[in-house]
């Protein structure tokens with residue numbers, strides 16, 4: 140019996156599409172297995188052209204793989220993943236490769252890699268982005284795990300990945316959980332990007348009086364310039380959609396309570412642990428939480444909120460200001476995301492090439508955009524770049540946008556339009572460029588009530604003021 144060079148476990152939409160993508164590439168034959176057989180049978184029946192080797196049991200599945208056995212797990216993250224990993228690990232042999240292609244928490248991936256590698260089996264946590272269509276036609280793939288496993292896995296993944304400017308959107312991100320960590324940050328950036336676009340839409344609509352269809356047209360225009368991206372493109376489509384039942388813009392009949400599956404929350408939790416400010420991402424996560432607090436929102440009284448109207452003399456100039464504010468805020472969101480990757484890499488001893496990460500996000504994934512070429516150029520020029528904002532291209536972009544950015548945030552606040560991600564990105568920028576921050580005062584407060592000590596600007600050492608005594612200063616180190 141001929142054997143498969145790659146297998147897929149879990150045949151829900153993402154798994155089926157990935158299996159079909161693999162089977163469509165020359166040289167691949169794909170073993171498939173799903174806990175309930177009907178999904179396997181349906182996939183085989185719907186795609187007789189595909190080079191599938193279907194199995195009804197996990198034993199058959201394992202037996203149908205050539206060595207080194209390589210299987211990609213596409214089941215829901217959590218307990219289900221652990222169950223499949225242990226079933227495979229019991230049957231696999233030294234040198235075989237288990238890939239988790241779900242959105243797993245990277246610390247789970249680190250744990251699983253430790254466990255599985257004890258048997259000499261490679262465990263690779265691979266972030267896969269691009270949704271259902273990406274899985275089928277070419278996702279962006281972020282594998283972790285050992286370098287050795289990538290020798291086998293790399294060519295297979297490269298054969299199914301999206302291609303951007305001639306290069307496959309896959310790279311060995313780093314060891315153990317690095318791939319899932321980077322995918323998590325990708326999703327955090329995705330949240331920020333989406334929230335920023337939503338805020339821009341809200342301003343254009345509430346302050347500018349544009350209809351959803353008109354905002355769609357504006358976004359189509361923006362998509363021809365430096366904001367060109369998949370998310371801008373699909374937002375234009377969503378806004379142009381008319382609800383068949385009511386004839387209203389679809390966006391007006393969708394409940395304004397945004398859900399989430401948790402990867403944005405993980406990004407913020409991890410960044411808090413790493414001490415990396417990802418304020419734009421955090422605001423995007425909280426904006427979804429606020430939108431879903433239906434009890435509070437329903438109970439909110441009609442406040443006299445002190446708002447003033449936003450007078451727009453020149454509609455074209457107004458739209459351009461919003462565009463610039465969006466672009467500057469987006470740069471901040473990406474700068475924060477890449478900072479978090481660098482911090483995660485340092486914490487976990489991963490060697491992550493930030494320029495290579497930007498490159499594999501240029502195609503296939505949800506945040507794909509022209510803009511990522513600029514990021515990859517920036518890190519290509521200077522791998523040690525302290526912040527993306529300090530690269531010449533981005534510095535200039537921010538400087539060009541700064542006045543409009545301030546105007547938009549200020550006027551939105553005056554008009555009572557919530558812009559948490561725009562405003563926090565601007566404050567982050569101002570915090571970063573401030574020569575003195577009020578953190579000095581916070582240190583003074585901490586020293587006052589908790590003797591937490593402080594450092595001085597003019598001499599080395601650690602100091603404490605005897606606040607309840609004669610207020611003299613003592614050196615404590």
Ligand code: 6PG
Pocket residue numbers: 242267268269270326329398399400401402403504505
């Ligand atoms: C992708 C997406 C995908 C998904 C996330 C986020 O890269 O293909 O990020 O992983 O959209 O699950 O979804 P939520 O918005 O539901 O958290």
